Amino acid sequence: MSLYRSVRAVTGASGDGPVDWDAVADAAKAATEPGDLDLDGAERAAYATDVRDARDRIRAVAALDFHLPDTVEIQNRHHWMDRNVATFERVMAPVESQAQYIPGVARVLNTGSMAVALSFLANNVLGQYDPLLLADGDDHALYFVRPNITRVADSLDVDYPRFRRWIAFHEVAHAAEFGAAPWLPEYLESSMEEAIEHLAEGSIDRERLGRLDTAMTAVEGYAELVMDRAFDGEFADLRAKLDERRQGRGPLQRLIRRVLGLSMKRRQYERGKDFFDTVVDASDIETAGRVWESPETLPTDEELDNPRAWLARVA
Template sequence: MGLYHSVRAVAGAGGDGPIDWTAVADAAKAATEPGDLTVGEAERDGYATDVRDARTRVRAVGELEFDLPETVEIQNRHHWIDANVATFSRVMEPIEQQAEYIPGVARVVNTGSMALALSFLGNNVLGQYDPLLLAESDAHALYFVRPNIDRVAGQLDVERDRFRRWIAFHEVTHAAEFGAAPWLSDHLEDAMEDAIENLTDGNLDRASLGELDTTMTAVEGYAELLMDRAFDDEYDDLRRKVDERRQGRGPIATLVRRFLGLGMKRQQYERGKAFFDAVADARGVGAAGRVWDSPEMLPTDDEIETPSLWLDRVDP
C-alpha cells in the first residue's frame, strides 16, 4: 500500500457522478497506514471505563440527561475512513444529484481531493462522536482511533491512559449535547440542506452558512466547557501541548487544514468556549446547558461575542 496505489485508485475513478466514492476509499486507505489495533483485555476495559465514567461525570456536572450511542468502536485508521466515506457521500448526495455531465478529468480531481482530505483526517482524528447526519436512521456512534491516540500521546510525551481518558470525555460531551437536545440533529440537517440547495442553484446563502457556523460554535464551545469542568484529572498540560502541536504544523499540513476548514473549527472552539465560560462563571454550568432547551435558546453571533446579551434574553 502506498502512493502508487493511491494515485492508481484516483486515476481509475469512474461512474457518472462528480465523485467516485469507492475510489475515494481505496485511494485514502492506500495512502494511509491502518495502524495497530491489537487491543488487550485491560486496554479494552480501560476504554469502556473511560466512557462510562465520562457519562456519569458529564451528567452530574452538566445537569443533563442523555444516553451513550449504541455503537462505541475502537478503530484503526482504515475503519475510520470507511465510516466517514459513508458520511461524506451522504452529505454530498444532494449536490451530486444536481450534477449533469461530469468530464472524466473533473471526476478524477474531485475524487483525489476527497481522498486527500480523508487520508489527512484519518491520520489525525483521535476520537469522533458521529450523529450520522442525513442518515435514514436516528443511530449515533462513538469512535476512537487507537493508532492516532497512541501516536499523539507519545509525541506529546503524556501518559497514554490519561490522554485517552481526556479524549473520551470530549467525545462523550458531544453525545450529551445531542442526547439533551433531540432537535439538534434536525436543526443542523436543515441548515446543511438549505446551504447545499442554494449551492446547487449557484447561490451562496450566507444566512444558512452563518446559522450553521453559529450552531457549530455552540456545539464545540459547550463541549470544551463541559470537558474541562467534568474531567476528573489534571488537564492543563494536555490542552497546552495539544495547542502547541496545532500551531507547530509544517506548511503542507497547514495548507491541508486550511483546505478542510479546520482553522475555522479552531475558531469555533475558542469563541464558543469563551462564551460558555462566561455564562458558567456568571450563572453556573447548568445555566449554560439551557442552550439545548430549544433552537430559540441557541446564542446568536452577537450574543457569542457578548454573553451578557444572551443571559439578559434567556434568564433576565
C-alpha cells in the same frame, strides 16, 4: 501503504457522478497505514471504563440526562474511513444531483481531492461523536482512533491512559449535548442541506451558513466547558501541548487544515468556550445548559460575543 495503488484507484475513477466514492475509499486506504489495533483485554476494558466514567461525571456536573450511543468502537484509520466515506457522500449528494455531464478528467480530480481529504482526516482524528447526520434513522455512534491517540500521546510525551481518558471525556460531552437536545440533529441537517443546495445552484446562502457556524460554535464550546469541569484530573498541560502541536505544523498541513475548515473549527472551540465560561461565571452551569432547550435558546452570532445579552434574553 502503496502510493501506486492509490494513484491507480484515482485515475481509474468511473461512473456518472463528479466523484467515484468507491475509488475515494480505495485510494485513501492505499495511501494510509491502518495503524496498530492490537489491544489486550485490559486496554479494551479501560476504554469502556473511561466512557462510563465520563458519562457519570458529565451527568453529575452538567445536570444533563443523556445516554451513550449504542455503537462505541475502537478503530484503526481504515475503520474510520469506512464509517465516514458514506457521510462525505451523503453531504455531497445535493451537489452531485445538480451535476450535468462530468468529463473524466474532472471526475479524476474530484476523486483525488476527496481521497486526500479523507486520508488527512483519518491520520489526525483522535475521537469522534457521530450523530450520523443525513443518514436514515436516528442512530449515533462514538469512535476512538487508537493509532492516532497512541501516536499523539507519544509525540506530546504524555501518559497514554491519561490522554485517552481526556479524549473520551470530550467525545462523551458531545453525546451529552445531542442527548439533551433531541431537536439538534434535525436543526443541523436542515441547515446543512439548504446551504449545500444553494451551493449546488451556484449561490451562497450566507445567512444559513452563519446559523450553522453559530450552532457548531455552541456545540464545540459547550463540550469544552463540560469537559474541563467534569474531567477528574489535571489537563492544562494536555491542552497547551495540543495547541503547540497545531501551531507547529508544516505549511502543507496548515494549508490542508485551512481548506478542510479545521482552522475554523479551532476558532469555534475558542469562541464557544469563551461564551460559556462567561455564562457560567455570571450564573451557573445549569443555566448554560439551557442553550439546548430549543433552537430559540441557541445564542445568536452577536450573543456569542456578548454572553450577557444571551443571559438577559434566555435566563
